[in-house]
Amino acid sequence: MTNQGKAALVIVDLQNDFCPPDGALAVPGGRDIAPAINKLLDLPFALNIATRDFHPRDHVSFASQHTEKQPFTSSHTITNPENPQETQETILWPDHCVQDTSGCELISELDTSELGLVVDKGQDKRVESYSAFGPPFRSPRVSMSQLADTLRHAGITHVFVCGLAWDFCVKATAIDAAKEGFTTFAIHDASRGIDRSAKGPAATREEMEKHGVRVIGLESKEFDMVRGP
Template identity: 35%
Template structure:
C-alpha cells in the first residue's frame, strides 16, 4: 500500500540474512483488523470522528485527523492491507524466515482498530507499546539494524523509536523501499 515494489528488497534482505550472523532477528507484521482506522474503505464508518467533517473527495493516500473514538490522531488513508489471518498479512514467500525460536522475535503491529502503528515498538501516538523494547533489553541488545517496507513509514518510524530508546540504530537503505 505504500506504493513500493516490496519484492525488490527480498533478495537484498535474504543476502543480509545469509551473510551476517545476527544475534536476534525481528520480523514485524502489519496485522490489521478488518475495521482498521487506516483503511480508506472504513472512512464512512468514522465520519463523525473526522476533524472538519467528512468530505466525499477524501481518497486513498490523503491524510485526515480523527478526533475519536478513543484517540485524536492524524492518519494517512491506505487501501485495505495486511488484514489479520489473511495471506496478505504474511511475510513475502521468498523471504528467508529463520525458525530458530531462540533468536527470533515476531511483532504484530496495527492490531488496534482505532490507532495505526508504523513502528515495531509502539503505535503512532505512543499509547500502546509492543513487546519489542522489552524483548531487546532482556537480551541485552544495543544495536538495531532496520530494513524492509516502507522506508518513509514503518522502517523510518521503527528506526526513530529505536534511537529514542537509545539503541545504536542503522537503516539499510538498499534493503528498504
C-alpha cells in the same frame, strides 16, 4: 559478537500486500529487496526480527471505514483513546494486511527460517502504528508492543532496520529504536519507499538523521561489529 555490543536485525513489513504484483498497497520494487535481506539474515546477528502489519478489518487507517474518504488522498485525525489532547494525522490507505489473509503474510522469498521473532503491529483498530514499537502516543502510551523490552532482555545494544516502506514504517521504527536508546542504523539499499520524488528519499533520510539514526548501505563497515573479528 564483539565486545562492542550485540546487534539485532529488524525487517519491517516484507508482506504480500506491500509487494508487487498483487499487493493491495504495493511499494514499487518491494519484492526485489528479498535477496539482499536474506544475505543480511546470513550474518550472525544476535536476534533477527520481522514485523507485520496485522490489522483488523475495521482498522482506522482504512479509507473504507470513513464516509466519503478516498485512499492516498484523504487523511484523518486520530485521537489518543485515553487523552483527547494528543492526536496523530494519518493518510488513509486501501484495506491492507488484514488479519488471517494472504496479504498479511510475509513474502515467500524471505528466508523465515532465520527469524527469531515476528512482531505484529497495528492490531488496535483505534490507532495507527507505523512503528514496530507502537503508536506515537506517549501521554499515556497505548497499544505498545513488547519490542523494546524484548531487545533489552536479549542484551541488544545496536539495531539495524530495513524493509518496507522506507518513508513510513522503516522510518518510524528506526526513529523509535533510537529514542529507546539503541544505536540505530537504517539500511537504505535493503529498503524501498513509497515516495519516489526527487526530494522524498532525502527528506526521509534527513528526518531519521535528526533523531540520531545513521543511514547506511549494505557494504557499510558498520556490519563489521556483527561479523566479529
